[in-house]
Amino acid sequence: MGEPVGLRKRGNPPTRKPDTWTPDLLDKVAWRVDAANEPFRGVATSDGIRPGLFPRRATGADVSKVYRAAEDYLAGLTQDQLAEGRFPMDDVSWRHWNNGARYFLRHGLLLEEFDDAGRERALAVVRESLSADGYRQMVDLMRLNRTIGELCDNTHALNEWLYWFSLYGDPETGGPWGWQLDGHHVNINCVFVGDQMVLTPSFLGAEPVIAGSGKYAGTTAFRGEETLGHELFTQLDGRQRDRAVIADTMPAELVVGAFRDNGELDYQGLRLAEMSDGQRDTALQLLGLYVNRAGDHHARVRMEEVLAHEGDTHFGWAGDPDGTFYYRFHSPVILVEFEHMAGVFFDNDYPSRRHIHTIVRTPNGNDFGIDLLRRHHERHHKPRTAQPGRPS
Template structure:
């Protein structure tokens, strides 16, 4: 049995155990009705967020400890050990962020920075040949997995963030969950000779967030969505909290100081921007390969696409950067190639608030496989 089938089996076992541990009321929230491909589930499954909004599903808070353990067991089936540690650390950072902000942030809920507000939902019936999937998300986490025909066919979009991106530990050490995701890219851009750097660095200032945001699909001309637009509901019921969010969003955009022309320069296009891998020297290609690994190796080894990125595949990966290249300055980068889109930004909170996402522009949420399944079976 290959890895994708074995992991799908592990996921089905863990999902079944978790759902079986829930009460009827809990299951009504945790289990999406109907097959993973029907109209309602299809639309909801493609809604994803990385802000502290309602991600859809049963929260950690709404579960007993044994149920929480079963939930995290399911989450772990879709991650490598390093990926799982990063997610667990990100969840714990909510307590750190709450202190950084003075324990006052609310948004539209009782506690705005809350390690218990991470949501898990299963779509369809785990196991068997029919499509099914699961989604786990909360502030700075979004995992999306689809199984079709007993095989794990999609793990994107896969989002991981960190806020603070860097925070102190005892003895002068630093907690930087996404350190290599940032540092390898900076090392790569700073290694480029002037003629390649001129091609790779799109602008000397970074956008306020990554460009494709939480769109269900990416399209030609996509530009940054302001923070206030990346929430499940259009506005909060509490006008005061809505005003606070809007001001925060406006301040973030003002700090980026992007003009319409700047947005056009960094907008998403089907034709990749930046410098192509085939123009890099050996050491730079090694950096590019290692950087890809910080995204692909979030998932279990057997499904990571990293081994397929041989010399020919690296040739077609483009690397683009925006912002200063000095450490500690707001910056953004993008990796783009066939069926590949990676975006990173660390711009907010004085460049101490990081976002990173791995996407497949042609097949996020397994849409290519679902289309074939529908054609064959429906």
């Protein structure tokens, strides 16, 4: 399938808060608000939530640096910034993250509006939470957002700093806390409960995936996720491919993307237990690209969690390995999706390798660390009733 050859000849969607909320804009926001206000359940199969998967426990991870980074960040904010950029743990804005360049439900503090020192304090919280590779990938995707802005001649609406940072909870007291980075193609949610960390939902994408020119020429994204996904499918024999293929056509978009916190999805595809040793190694290497976005210790803990359910981990595929494709991993504790997308800024109405979306979720109620938070409250606080649509 050929690559797109040009940009769409239309106005770019607004990324700043509109002066007037028109009926059309309000309609576009309404279903998102309704979805976020649904009582949180989590992504589950048609059998419902499987309980008991995420116990509270000590991991041994050294979280002192990230806690200190969060305290430094908060100490550097003005009272007005604190009022705008800090939220309680149960605030519904956790669930307002959304990919896209439009200004929908944005909250927190815009990185573009910080001075250099303030922006560095915000990014230090992110950097101390992620691995070096995970942080580099995030930065590269933000830079590719500027690349599309340069190609559209509209870096005011699309640039590397047009991302909103929000901090939740009480890192100063050692209580549960977390952060969210939200903007076009970078939407990361991170929660700490003691020394446990949950890094989902995390949506990452890019259009284009290679910067051929501009300020960040040479920047690339998702080379490993694409190459290893292709390699894994092509390693399968005919019978295995028949099991792995879950649809004749690729889905129109990711199945459990933004505002699908309560999505229902049954297991489909080829189980890792049905793969050869070599195929399994490729599958685990591919899964590692997503898991290892977390800092090293937390990534090891997370991979142990994933491997404990290896027998229930399914690999699903749709599309053409020689063209564009979709794949996912799905188990009781992790759900990963990768897809080649049609153009949004580029003038192609068919999927292309130039536009990629990915998401990682923790099924069965632990996105946003909500199951861990529930267990924390059961242990340390009197029972309380959760507000509809809000983490508890």
